[in-house]
Amino acid sequence: MSAPVSEDAFDRVLLLLGRLNYVWSNTESLLIHLIAGLAGTTKDTALVIYLTLNTTRARADLVERLAKMEGRGAGERDRILELVGRLTQLAGLRNQYNHCIYAFDPQGGNPRTIQMRISDRRTGLRMGRETRIDAEAVRDIRDCIEDLTALNHAIWTLIRDAGYPA
Template sequence: MKWPLTDDFETRFDRLILLVGRLNYMWTNTESLLIHLIAGLSETKKDVAVIIFLTLNTTRARLDLVERLAKMEGRPPEIRDPILVHTQRLAKLSGIRNKYNHCIYSFDPDSGNPKTILMRISDRKTDIKLGREDTVDASAMKEIEDIVDQLSELNRDIWRLISQLGFPV
């Protein structure tokens, strides 16, 4: 069967690529704010926090570090609690980001809709399952847009908190 290279197909594909690009941009920009939280919580310079941030090579490790620093004994709740609220928000949004970054894309030859194929092995009791496929339809596109909006809001909220706490910028 021939690929459905129609204007509609190209428009959907272009929209998906732009949305995933915006998602990546907003994610990276927002995750990098953890540098300022690390610097403030560990009472160090931003340069040192950058080295720590880059040494930890996963979002989960970076979030764990910030949360553990926030939970250290003697940390006042007015510092700890808003930081934990924001790190939990970021962790919650990571699932969608991971879905669209750790997959390969294919296209449904009938509908022309893009599809994601998860690059993960799911171990079952007696077998394995490879590459769960999901169609990227209008609902999925809306979900990506919503996540980008939530990341944008979280980004502004974290910047406000960094400023309120007087952490290094």
């Protein structure tokens, strides 16, 4: 069982979540350059496409499909698929903290997230899954920020190597 997070520590968690959102948005927006390069269009046109697709999943699917199109070199395709796969994998933690409400224990226990998602089951519904924000959760957030930062650099390297519009 992880140590509880104090109120002061929770304020630091909120700052970490702000950083997670910043790093996420910055990294996801690099899909614009991938769309431009893969579709052979301008960055402005790719931006319109990116903004029209209103979910990360839709944007990632588009990039993956463009990368798989005939005529694409296997090395370029595989590199893009690996990077977009990493982005998709990291989306889970980001979504957990962005699609929830936060609950606080008046007795000073750990704050927790309550997921804003409904899961249909065969005979009922499940909703409101709760997760404690403890020291382990803080480590997970920090790790995700580091992973996204490394992914951001890797995508920028690909953009430059492939000569995509930057």
